[in-house]
Amino acid sequence: MSKRQYHHGELRNTLLDAAEVLVRENGVVGWSLREASARVGVSPSAAYHHFTSRDALVNALSVRVLARLGERMSSAAAQAAGPGVDTQQGIIAAGCAYVRWALEDPAVARLAFGFGAQDSEAMIAPHPHDVIEAELDRLVATGALNATARPGAEFAIWAAMHGLATLLADGLMILDGPEAADLQTERLLRAVLTGLTQETAPSQGRPTAHSAHTERRTRRQGNSTPDEPSATAPTRLQ
Amino acid sequence: MSKRQYHHGELRNTLLDAAEVLVRENGVVGWSLREASARVGVSPSAAYHHFTSRDALVNALSVRVLARLGERMSSAAAQAAGPGVDTQQGIIAAGCAYVRWALEDPAVARLAFGFGAQDSEAMIAPHPHDVIEAELDRLVATGALNATARPGAEFAIWAAMHGLATLLADGLMILDGPEAADLQTERLLRAVLTGLTQETAPSQGRPTAHSAHTERRTRRQGNSTPDEPSATAPTRLQ
DNA sequence: GCTTGATCTTAACAGTGTTCAGATTAAGTG
């Protein structure tokens, strides 16, 4: 409703703010670029000088939101890891932050997860996947996790917390109260960690999985002339 | 392109078929009711005699698709469970079916997961959640899973496979080949199962979680006069 | 004060979901 028509250099962020509120109010698809522009006091076409399309706005929002999640996770992990406390508390705290976020802001979480792989330019740091990797490395360093079980363990842990988060955000799973989320997360992550520690066979398949986020980073840093783009493109396997 | 204008009693299914193809071609939101109607050779408003809205069509499609997934899971579990084979093979086969489905048909999987909780009338049988519960009960019966770890274990297992499935369907995680999905699924589920078996504390929180699908079924069968609808409605906690 | 580049507006286009009054069809009744 603000009638100021000229947001110099700030229209981009202001539009992202409005879009985030709209997502929270009406869901991922229950709003229009026109409505977001109107709320900011600007004509619809003004938005096209900052975003090439509505999808670009949504992608930018998902990047902003995923970065916030990564910071919440890493700070939660840092805060939980004290001297003398259970070594697993770090990654459990990160997982609880992940799941609570999906529970408290489900519409935004659905947007972030659904569009999180589509912006091939933006760099999210720290990405949730990075936080998990760092905590797992810490577990290996302290001896709490078997080094032979380390390769690929990130995906087991990530899948576990991501499954809880999306089941809750999508309303497929319902909890009795907010503290139930922490209990479920801790139980699941502890189970995965002890299960990984006691693996007998050294996981025959080696690194068979990649994170789309890590793929993008290595592609940018390493060989700038991609010889085999087919391996990195997130296309349908089958 | 079929010019037949009168699909007696079959327009509903024909529209669902067309919508499913469109989802596969253009994604969850990259198509219109009008286009689906046109492909079937019918005017847009004809669809409104079978679905109250576009969302209703999408919901019906998600119900049909989720039921197919449940059957794939249960038949995979039944086929894997033979005499003398590892007891865990049943639930692992079900999990592999779940994850492979998301990998092979990601757009349809995203639709099913995203809209799977919104249709409060339809009954999905067997629901994936049911298949998991049945397999876990079998594990307890054969002694492969500790009975004290059984309550709530369904959600740990469900979250694990659902996390893999959604990470793959959304393109956040990328696999090197189709067989990698089975390896990852088996590794993760085995870890969760052995982790659950070796739990020391009897999971303090008792049944703190529900499946939205189970909620609906018990609400329909049990007390037809719901005294406390707030506990069953999948609303946002906190 | 005037130029300049960034920023925003107005107007328009094609396409969308949805509704409603009326036409068309298939099937059953006498």
Add this chain to the structure above:
DNA sequence: CACTTAATCTGAACACTGTTAAGATCAAGC
């Protein structure tokens, strides 16, 4: 068979959407 009837589909219209193009407006630097 003719005729009713209920199911089924059409056509036109409404408000709204994403997007684009040409032009107006602003903030700042020479």
